[in-house]
Amino acid sequence: MTGFAADYAGASVTASPNHGERVDGRSPDMILLHYTGMGTADQALTWLCTAESQVSSHYFVYEDGRVLQLVPEARRAWHAGKGVWDGENDINSCSIGIEIANAGHPGGLPDFPEAQVRAVAQLCRDCGERWSIAPERVLAHSDVAPVRKVDPGENFPWQKLYLDGVGHWIEPAPITGGRFFQLGDAGQPVEALQAMLALYGYGIEVTGEFCERTKGVVEAFQRHFRPARVDGTADSSTIETLHRLLGALPKFNRS
Numbered sequence: 001m002t003g004f005a006a007d008y009a010g011a012s013v014t015a016s017p018n019h020g021e022r023v024d025g026r027s028p029d030m031i032l033l034h035y036t037g038m039g040t041a042d043q044a045l046t047w048l049c050t051a052e053s054q055v056s057s058h059y060f061v062y063e064d065g066r067v068l069q070l071v072p073e074a075r076r077a078w079h080a081g082k083g084v085w086d087g088e089n090d091i092n093s094c095s096i097g098i099e100i101a102n103a104g105h106p107g108g109l110p111d112f113p114e115a116q117v118r119a120v121a122q123l124c125r126d127c128g129e130r131w132s133i134a135p136e137r138v139l140a141h142s143d144v145a146p147v148r149k150v151d152p153g154e155n156f157p158w159q160k161l162y163l164d165g166v167g168h169w170i171e172p173a174p175i176t177g178g179r180f181f182q183l184g185d186a187g188q189p190v191e192a193l194q195a196m197l198a199l200y201g202y203g204i205e206v207t208g209e210f211c212e213r214t215k216g217v218v219e220a221f222q223r224h225f226r227p228a229r230v231d232g233t234a235d236s237s238t239i240e241t242l243h244r245l246l247g248a249l250p251k252f253n254r255s
């Protein structure tokens with residue numbers, strides 16, 4: 001495919017060859033945000049558009065807010081890899097992937113410029129409206145692939161996006177002392193924590209054992225929703241934030 005018409009009016013097209021059919025003719029009902037994690041935007045863009053990389057995304061957002069579309073939304077772009085959310089494990093078939101140019105953890109977590117954040121928000125609103133995507137299904141790559149992936153990182157301004165009408169978010173509960181759970185702990189409170197994380201959508205088994213996977217999922221949760229401390233320890237602020245977030249989910253508040 002050499003060219004196609006952009007699905008989003010604000011994008012210019014730079015086609016990537018890396019895509020296939022959405023399995024079972026699925027329509028996207030999730031938006032997944034990534035950072036590129038490379039030194040420069042153009043390095044990342046070249047990689048996403050090279051057949052040998054076998055990776056791509058639907059959209060690419062430069063630091064200055066310019067938006068490129070690499071893959072038509074109707075096609076399955078290869079951005080998520082192995083992951084799971086709310087029981088769904090073919091994330092690429094059900095999502096729209098957006099790569100945000102940012103050097104990420106390897107580059108010392110540089111800030112996301114205002115123009116870029118506004119451009120991401122506008123793009124997400126447009127996709128969300130056209131495909132009727134629920135706010136709580138605008139997610140981080142790290143949410144669907146905990147441990148394996150950490151992007152777009154704890155420095156990504158989810159709150160700004162939320163205030164701009166994108167995603168599900170709630171003010172995190174303040175970090176205080178009190179009871180906490182960590183690697184090696186076991187019992188009913190750990191089971192309750194795992195059940196809440198699974199209910200939100202995270203890929204976690206309810207075993208009552210605070211294992212490495214549980215720590216990784218708690219870190220993913222913190223990265224998105226309680227970024228002030230990302231340590232994989234389920235402190236009272238983490239648990240309270242998760243509790244409030246679940247309570248505010250539109251799907252549990254429909255009358």
Ligand SMILES: [Zn+2]
Pocket residue numbers: 033034035079141149151
């Ligand atoms: Zn990613």
